[in-house]
Amino acid sequence: MNSENKPSEIAHYPSGDICYKQWRNNEGDKHRVDGPAHINYYPDGKVASESWYRDGKLHREDGPALTRYAHDGSISCEEWFINDKHPVDRPGYVSYTPTGSVARELWFTAHNEPIWPGWDHNTRRQPAPQAVEADMPTPAVEAEPCLLYTSPSPRDATL
Secondary structure, three states: OOOOOOOOEEEEOOOOOEEEEEOEOOOOOEOOOOOOOEEEEOOOOOEEEEEOEEOOEEOOOOOOOEEEEOOOOOEEEEEOOEOOEOOOOOOOEEEEOOOOOEEEEEEEOOOOOEEOOOOEOOOOEOOOHHHHHHHOOOOOOOOOOOEEEEOOOOOOOOO
């Protein structure tokens, strides 16, 4: 059984600095009650993103389930999820400018589909794919190799 206080997995950059930490439940799903279940770090150790999971699903009732940070520590975007679905009664995604002002709010349908600017609710037609891709958020962490070191897994009955 995994203690919720200790991460199940810790991955490192080749430099030895932590790339990410994640917590899993006994079934092997990302899960943590008292904090984010997955934390990504920049190579210099600053937090790049935090994701809250319950039983393998993005989930948080009292705040965003996913927060991405700019390298200076400011919030670049937030996403809200309940059981892996965005809310329909408020924006499910908010991105911010470097000064902290709201840059974009994105709402979602009951089917967890984004409602893009220009969305036609009558025909349910979305903008062209290239327009959607241009509006998609970019990841906060540059692609760098991580080396995964795991503590004994709760799924490994031999330990």
